[in-house]
Amino acid sequence: MKTLTGKDLAAAIRAQTQAEAAAGVQPRLAVVVATADEASLWYVRSIAKAAAGAGIACDVVDLGPGAAPDQIAETLARLSADPQVHGLMLQTPLPPGASAQELAAAIDPRKDVDGANPLSLGRLAAGLPAFPPATAAAVLALLDHHEVELAGRRAVVVGRSTVVGKPLAHLLLDRHATVTVCHSRTRDLAAVTSQAEVLVAAAGRAGLIGAAHVAAGAVVIDVGTNPTDDGGLTGDVDFEAVSGVAGALTPVPGGVGPVTTALLLRHTARAANLP
Template identity: 80%
Template sequence: MTDSLGVELRGRETAAAIKEEIAGLVRSSGTTPRLAVVVATGDEATLWYVRSIAKAAAGAGVACDIVDLGPAAQAEGIRATLERLSADPGVHGVMLQTPLPEGVSAQELAASIDPAKDVDGANPLSLGRLAAGLPAFAPATAAAVMALLDRHGVTLKGARAVVVGRSTVVGKPLAHLLLDRHATVTVCHSRTRDLAAVTSTAEVLVAAVGRAGLIGAEHVAPGAVVIDVGTNPTADGGLTGDVDFDAVIGRAGALTPVPGGVGPVTTALLLRHTVTAAGLT
């Protein structure tokens, strides 16, 4: 918790610091790390996001190849592409972007990514190693939550942390990351009884469900640090989080905005993971 109220934890400053660090490592090493992002969708919002990764990569000195297989791609073709990129010594990081064509399982295909290049922690082997406390890349969004907490000096040792959401992308890996930092962690989900009774005990509350406005003032303890991972589309083409920002900002000690909170840090950490996979850290 924090002594003050209503502090916005903006992610752009954290992301900029990470990218500056990356650029310095790349310059000093003389090596250009390469990230390959495999895409198989026609969704314009997703394609915009992938282009934003490539733009951020260019600014940090990381090469980024967008491998666009198109929305008609089949599972076998995607798998073959992931295997080829995993075997390519010139590629240091491999990421499979979702959504995928109907009937194609991202979890099954992610098993084709070499764990050493699995910069978004999607391979079940990466997730298992993370759970066991072994070296592995964590999913970038879960890692971004930790980076924001660290940058803003949030004490995790002994803290009561509640994660709302149990996906393999955020909720479950984040719970392990928090446990590794000695927080006392509770994971909530759609079947949790009296959600507010649980979340209102948290000193650190993370909302990662994908349900706009799920977390209101009654869910938040005064002074709690609230991290909003949700990115829900609005009718006007914008984004809103899982937290009712206006209701919570005056009660929380600190709160991430959407957009501009976790998102920029997630992108920066994909690049840092790629740099690590290239052996520069």
């Protein structure tokens, strides 16, 4: 079995992004945060650190876990209108009563580097230029990097979230895969997933995908980032069990994650240089 690591690819994307960032105006990413969630704050710090390494300015705008939806919307509208800001993302989770989908409509689509605005998703689905969510784009980038054929093949996505499962289904369709989307209400999940030549697990449930879910030789991409008791991360795929069946498998951590961050920065550098 081949382990599909994301580190080399992430490093290559970062290097290219750094060159793009150095060639024009310095790109600036603004990340709006309204949570005390430790894992989320850790992720935001890791974005800021990676941005610095790529020559991209990163402003973390922390509204605190008590921020009102209106205040978040106003902040997103202000940053959307600010010509100094090229990329803009809203970190989740949000305070109770705040809807990420509704608030993301306040992000200028030209700055929507994490593809959160419903208009970006619609444009993606309609085949028009748009930034896809970085995680969904990272899955495609990993498949391409490891030269996994998609046209005409059966791809199964487990998870129907607006940020991963649904946009990913459109990206895979656009590459001519036959695409199935499964979710918590799918009956006999293993019967469906074991038909996949390319299987993407994005359900957010640790160990959901075991050996019985995977066809011999399948390519398996694990998008899960579930916290473990010891403060680490684990995927949706039981790595040990599935590695005995799959043809190729991404690790967690070190698979989709680093590519996601690298692509968020690439999108920011490109947003800074849109015509």
